Amino acid sequence: MNRSTLKLALLSTTLVAGMAHAQDATLIIESWRNDDLTLWQDKIIPAFEAEHPGIKVKFTPSAPAEYNAVLNSKLDAGSAGDLITCRPFDASLALYQAGHLSDLSDLDAMSNFSDVAKSAWQTDDGSATFCVPMASVIHGFIYNKDAFEELGIEVPTTEAQFFAALDKIKEDGSYIPMAMGTNDQWEAATMGYNNIGPNYWKGEEGRLALIKGEQKLTDEAWVAPYATLARWGAYLGDGYEAQTYPDSQNIFTLGRAAIYPAGSWEISGFNTQATFEMGAFKPPVQNAGDTCYISDHTDIGIGMNAASSNPEAARTFLAWVASPAFAEIFGNALPGFFPLSKTPVALEDPLAKEFVSWRDQCESTIRSTYQILSRGTPNLENDTWGASVAAIKGTATPEELGQKLQAGLASWYEPQQ
Amino acid sequence: MNKARIRWHILVFLAPAVLVYTAVMIFPLFNTLRLALYTRIEQERVFAGLDNFRTLFFDPIWAEQFWNALGNNFWFFLVHMLVQNPIGIALAALLSHPRLRFAALYRSAIFIPTILSFVIVGFAWKLILSPIWGIAPSMLDAVGLKSLFAPWLGKEEYALTTLALISVWQFVGIPMMLIYAALLTIPEEILEAGEVDGITGMPAFWKIKLPLILPSIGIISILTFVGNFNAFDLIYAAQGALAGPDFSTDILGTFMYRTFFGFQLQLGDPHMGSAIAGAMFAIILLGVCIYLFGIQTRMRRYQL
Numbered sequence: 001m002n003r004s005t006l007k008l009a010l011l012s013t014t015l016v017a018g019m020a021h022a023q024d025a026t027l028i029i030e031s032w033r034n035d036d037l038t039l040w041q042d043k044i045i046p047a048f049e050a051e052h053p054g055i056k057v058k059f060t061p062s063a064p065a066e067y068n069a070v071l072n073s074k075l076d077a078g079s080a081g082d083l084i085t086c087r088p089f090d091a092s093l094a095l096y097q098a099g100h101l102s103d104l105s106d107l108d109a110m111s112n113f114s115d116v117a118k119s120a121w122q123t124d125d126g127s128a129t130f131c132v133p134m135a136s137v138i139h140g141f142i143y144n145k146d147a148f149e150e151l152g153i154e155v156p157t158t159e160a161q162f163f164a165a166l167d168k169i170k171e172d173g174s175y176i177p178m179a180m181g182t183n184d185q186w187e188a189a190t191m192g193y194n195n196i197g198p199n200y201w202k203g204e205e206g207r208l209a210l211i212k213g214e215q216k217l218t219d220e221a222w223v224a225p226y227a228t229l230a231r232w233g234a235y236l237g238d239g240y241e242a243q244t245y246p247d248s249q250n251i252f253t254l255g256r257a258a259i260y261p262a263g264s265w266e267i268s269g270f271n272t273q274a275t276f277e278m279g280a281f282k283p284p285v286q287n288a289g290d291t292c293y294i295s296d297h298t299d300i301g302i303g304m305n306a307a308s309s310n311p312e313a314a315r316t317f318l319a320w321v322a323s324p325a326f327a328e329i330f331g332n333a334l335p336g337f338f339p340l341s342k343t344p345v346a347l348e349d350p351l352a353k354e355f356v357s358w359r360d361q362c363e364s365t366i367r368s369t370y371q372i373l374s375r376g377t378p379n380l381e382n383d384t385w386g387a388s389v390a391a392i393k394g395t396a397t398p399e400e401l402g403q404k405l406q407a408g409l410a411s412w413y414e415p416q417q
Numbered sequence: 418m419n420k421a422r423i424r425w426h427i428l429v430f431l432a433p434a435v436l437v438y439t440a441v442m443i444f445p446l447f448n449t450l451r452l453a454l455y456t457r458i459e460q461e462r463v464f465a466g467l468d469n470f471r472t473l474f475f476d477p478i479w480a481e482q483f484w485n486a487l488g489n490n491f492w493f494f495l496v497h498m499l500v501q502n503p504i505g506i507a508l509a510a511l512l513s514h515p516r517l518r519f520a521a522l523y524r525s526a527i528f529i530p531t532i533l534s535f536v537i538v539g540f541a542w543k544l545i546l547s548p549i550w551g552i553a554p555s556m557l558d559a560v561g562l563k564s565l566f567a568p569w570l571g572k573e574e575y576a577l578t579t580l581a582l583i584s585v586w587q588f589v590g591i592p593m594m595l596i597y598a599a600l601l602t603i604p605e606e607i608l609e610a611g612e613v614d615g616i617t618g619m620p621a622f623w624k625i626k627l628p629l630i631l632p633s634i635g636i637i638s639i640l641t642f643v644g645n646f647n648a649f650d651l652i653y654a655a656q657g658a659l660a661g662p663d664f665s666t667d668i669l670g671t672f673m674y675r676t677f678f679g680f681q682l683q684l685g686d687p688h689m690g691s692a693i694a695g696a697m698f699a700i701i702l703l704g705v706c707i708y709l710f711g712i713q714t715r716m717r718r719y720q721l
Contacts, residue, residue: 065657069678072685087682094684097460183571185661186681239548241571241662247549370682378478379683386663395573395663411478 025313026056028081030074032067033300035269036334043333048320055313075100075305082308083317086131086301088120089370095303096123096130102304103128107315109322117340120298120366131301132322135330135337138264138355139195139295145277147175147258155281159228162284166235169258177235179257181243188388189381191261192232194367196283197225198293203365211372213415217406218399226391226398233392241393249273264355265299267336271349280354282362296364298340376412383408450698453691469692483693485664486672487700489577493668494645496581497588502637504585505592506630510622512593513600524597528590535587539654542583546570570655573665580666584651588644592637599633600626629719639708646701649674669697 029040040059048057060081062070068091074080075095084101086092095101104110105128110118113133121131148155148165151172156162169177182188201207201221209215215222237243237251252260253273260266262280270278285292302321304314320326327339328346335349338356347353374381387401396404410416456465473479508527512520530538546553548568557566569579603626611617611625649670652660658675660667675683677690 065681068681069674069685072679090682091684181571183661184657185659237549239554239568239571242546242548242568243571244543247547251549374682377683379681381682382659382680385659386661389662393662408478 025310030081031061031085032064034061131303133340134300142262176237176257179252182389185385189385203293218402223402229391264336292362378408453695501585509596531590535650599630
């Protein structure tokens with residue numbers, strides 16, 4: 001059966017990892033950011049190794065969708081790397097509770113981060129911090145400036161303007177109005193629901209009320225984003241049902257689509273791919289002058305494998321990651337991943353600057369399903385993916401989706417019962 | 418005076434196979450079944466008896482997913498039985514025709530997809546059928562049938578059938594080869610005797626060859642059954658662990674993977690995962706037993 005092959009595979013990786021010992025301390029980083037491989041190899045690692053001779057660092061990413069499963073198996077088998085790139089909230093909390101991540105509360109450099117930044121990698125009572133916050137990502141929309149100029153469209157700030165712009169692009173017909181597909185499901189939830197949603201549930205206010213059980217997923221604020229998503233379907237390209245995430249990226253960077261519902265992590269990839277000028281606008285508000293809310297999601301941290309054979313070297317590396325020097329390199333090497341440290345970092349990329357400027361204009365929040373609410377079965381995050389897709393395709397009404405999600409959450413989450 | 422001697426050489430010759438098979442097959446299998454009887458409470462592994470199975474079959478959230486996956490699995494199997502095996506038999510019958518030219522070429526060409534990796538097959542077909550870059554829409558357009566095209570892999574109602582047909586495309590070579598081999602063993606004399614009695618062409622296939630290859634068809638059916646209920650790779654490569662759209666392509670294998678290893682924010686639960694693996698094992702065991710005791714023992718065999 002499949003299990004036996006897996007065991008063999010794990011065994012062989014253990015052997016390979018075991019042979020990697022050399023005189024110098026070699027640190028291996030586990031990550032899901034395989035897009036960033038060259039940046040780590042060319043910029044970040046050389047900068048660290050220059051300052052710390054005697055420590056070698058290797059960046060070994062795996063595919064994003066498989067990362068959690070692969071990492072858990074490696075940790076259980078004892079073959080995981082020394083440094084673990086941390087997903088926010090429960091995935092990492094579970095690793096800490098299982099004894100796989102070390103407590104880093106006593107790391108001096110931790111004082112470089114605000115409590116909000118650290119909250120994604122703390123125990124519920126805040127007593128232990130187990131990952132160094134690295135970066136957050138901001139949601140919004142990236143648009144093709146040339147296309148907007150050609151069609152004479154102003155950058156929309158309200159929802160009415162947003163749909164008017166989409167109508168105009170559709171009418172003209174030379175561009176697909178919006179590049180997004182539902183095949184991979186997560187885009188619909190991450191770049192759809194959690195992108196436009198904070199404007200409806202008023203960011204942190206709604207998110208925390210949901211956690212406390214004061215609001216329900218059947219409330220207007222949580223159902224209305226699905227009603228808006230339902231209107232998106234008409235503006236996505238032909239056959240969007242089978243369009244994958246890379247398809248959407250390519251359609252936009254090839255200049256075939258005008259608007260791309262985005263996360264700021266796309267910036268560096270798009271900069272190298274797209275030949276036209278790009279701009280960004282924040283999720284449109286319902287009425288002009290409303291307070292805007294953006295999803296500024298704590299996304300990446302880095303922690304230490306408790307079973308690491310080089311704990312000292314690993315702590316040195318983590319202290320360096322927490323320093324402003326790293327934030328400067330990281331923020332500029334990876335425009336779109338915004339450092340979380342207190343010291344402001346000067347960014348050079350215009351698109352990244354546009355995204356980060358929203359932090360001053362709007363209220364920040366994080367994705368609604370990430371903290372605490374995706375702990376049980378059924379998993380609220382996974383269900384939100386399905387619900388967002390169903391809303392866009394029109395296979396269920398927003399009210400039905402709200403009821404289904406609420407029933408699922410209430411089945412295991414006490415404050416919602 | 419002749420005491421029964423212990424025949425050591427039998428043990429010695431059996432030992433390597435028994436040891437290896439025990440280590441890589443029997444032990445993991447029983448360990449998985451054992452794991453299904455435990456659960457984790459507050460970092461502690463606790464014996465839970467059949468609780469996991471009770472959750473799997475009777476908890477509405479789990480049961481809905483389980484029956485959905487099982488139903489999809491049966492449909493996946495049915496498509497293979499109704500499409501793959503008849504086509505395989507037909508191809509074998511054509512290939513064994515004595516006057517067919519280039520038989521070896523056709524045989525290899527049809528068999529080649531079988532040796533391709535699932536990942537290659539999954540990605541290649543995903544690209545072929547892609548509404549954006551695929552050649553399927555432009556080919557249909559060329560013959561004026563563009564209206565027939567739909568983003569099949571993205572539609573709840575078509576996705577599973579599409580994937581089943583992709584799998585048929587990949588594996589049709591196996592029944593073809595097995596039946597072809599069986600057809601070759603039919604002695605010429607029997608066919609000639611039939612010809613003397615006036616049975617030629619199609620009747621010769623239905624009345625003489627088909628009864629003689631029935632045991633092979635039985636074996637193919639059971640191989641298809643086991644293969645399909647263990648399937649995972651193609652769905653995972655083409656649709657990911659969530660087996661979208663809306664779980665319409667979720668089969669027991671992907672359901673087990675998602676539960677066992679976790680997915681995105683959902684953490685892995687090895688105990689529930691093992692329970693699903695146990696249920697898969699039971700289903701396959703049951704199917705094989707029904708075949709072995711219900712069908713194979715009653716099948717008529719002919720001495721050639």
